[in-house]
Amino acid sequence: MRILEKAPAKINLSLDVLYKRPDNFHEVEMIMTTIDLADHIELTELSADTIKIISHNRFVPDDYRNLAYQAAKLLKEKYHIKKGVSISISKTIPVAAGLAGGSSDAAAALRGLNKLWKLGLTLDELADIGSEIGSDVSFCVYGGTALATGRGEKIQHISPPPHCWVILAKPTIGVSTADVYQNLSLENVKHPDVKGMVRAVESQNYEEICSLLGNVLESVTLEMYPEVAMIKDQMKRFGADAVLMSGSGPTVFGLVQYESKVQRVYNGLRGFCGQVFAVRMLGDQHQLD
Numbered sequence: 001m002r003i004l005e006k007a008p009a010k011i012n013l014s015l016d017v018l019y020k021r022p023d024n025f026h027e028v029e030m031i032m033t034t035i036d037l038a039d040h041i042e043l044t045e046l047s048a049d050t051i052k053i054i055s056h057n058r059f060v061p062d063d064y065r066n067l068a069y070q071a072a073k074l075l076k077e078k079y080h081i082k083k084g085v086s087i088s089i090s091k092t093i094p095v096a097a098g099l100a101g102g103s104s105d106a107a108a109a110l111r112g113l114n115k116l117w118k119l120g121l122t123l124d125e126l127a128d129i130g131s132e133i134g135s136d137v138s139f140c141v142y143g144g145t146a147l148a149t150g151r152g153e154k155i156q157h158i159s160p161p162p163h164c165w166v167i168l169a170k171p172t173i174g175v176s177t178a179d180v181y182q183n184l185s186l187e188n189v190k191h192p193d194v195k196g197m198v199r200a201v202e203s204q205n206y207e208e209i210c211s212l213l214g215n216v217l218e219s220v221t222l223e224m225y226p227e228v229a230m231i232k233d234q235m236k237r238f239g240a241d242a243v244l245m246s247g248s249g250p251t252v253f254g255l256v257q258y259e260s261k262v263q264r265v266y267n268g269l270r271g272f273c274g275q276v277f278a279v280r281m282l283g284d285q286h287q288l289d
């Protein structure tokens with residue numbers, strides 16, 4: 001039996017950090033939404049009791065360090081599965097980019113293995129298991145658009161944002177999420193209006209979404225990697241309606257409402273930047289298939 005799963009990337013429309021917790025994680029409040037840029041996962045049953053990862057991307061580990069491997073291991077242990085699985089990852093999402101690529105692969109593995117091994121788990125149960133792998137995995141189990149709190153694993157679904165284009169530009173650097181959180185100083189940070197953003201998304205108010213984009217981790221990454229600020233400037237100069245860094249970065253995304261402007265922004269970034277994509281916002285939970 002063979003199962004295919006789509007693993008879409010996310011962007012953070014709003015990301016606030018409230019405080020550092022005793023467990024060394026940070027309490028966050030953020031709005032995440034899926035975009036039409038995805039990895040594809042293929043699961044095949046193996047008779048031997050092993051987990052095999054196949055990936056042709058040199059930045060993606062093919063052993064226990066892979067988050068999809070960790071998803072399979074966790075399910076095997078919890079549900080005493082004696083069968084093995086081969087997980088083939090066809091990678092499109094840039095690695096260590098702030099787009100939750102590894103987390104989405106893990107979430108897709110959880111959804112797919114639930115089918116392959118006929119576990120009958122609900123998405124809520126899979127999201128709960130996913131939170132043991134990483135803070136972004138729970139959201140990725142559902143996809144769609146959500147307000148995420150706690151360390152990112154508490155998910156409240158909200159309606160999808162209005163249709164628009166997302167231009168993504170990732171410089172040729174990878175950023176460690178742990179380093180960015182570690183270098184964040186919560187004194188003098190400008191907190192984004194997360195609740196205002198929930199209202200703007202729910203009321204489909206594109207202009208308000210553009211004006212409320214905000215991410216407290218942005219200034220940390222900008223300080224570490226000045227090229228990220230340069231990409232933001234370029235994106236604005238070429239006509240994106242609003243621009244922000246996603247997650248811990250370094251990927252910068254620009255929102256563009258009208259298709260007629262997409263090519264101009266995209267072309268403006270090409271040649272300037274390692275990887276550039278023009279995709280649509282997905283935002284709807286039922287678009288994972």
Ligand SMILES: C[C@](O)(CO)[C@H](O)COP(=O)(O)OP(=O)(O)OC[C@H]1O[C@@H](n2ccc(N)nc2=O)[C@H](O)[C@@H]1O
Pocket residue numbers: 012015024025026027028030098100103133134135136137150151152177178181182247248
């Ligand atoms: C930046 C975001 O991607 C925004 O969506 C997430 O907050 C990070 O999610 P993630 O990559 O799944 O993060 P994890 O793998 O759980 O944690 C990586 C490291 O980031 C830091 N971390 C992460 C999440 C959080 N709420 N507080 C933290 O301080 C911790 O040092 C942790 O060791």
Ligand SMILES: Nc1ncnc2c1ncn2[C@@H]1O[C@H](COP(=O)(O)OP(=O)(O)OP(=O)(O)O)[C@@H](O)[C@H]1O
Pocket residue numbers: 059060061065066067068089094095096097098099100101102103105106136174175177247248249
């Ligand atoms: N399936 C995977 N795909 C990509 N990277 C993976 C995967 N599994 C483990 N990794 C490791 O995780 C690190 C972070 O990669 P990832 O692409 O998930 O980062 P990210 O997009 O910044 O995540 P987030 O936005 O959740 O913080 C990589 O450097 C890589 O070594």
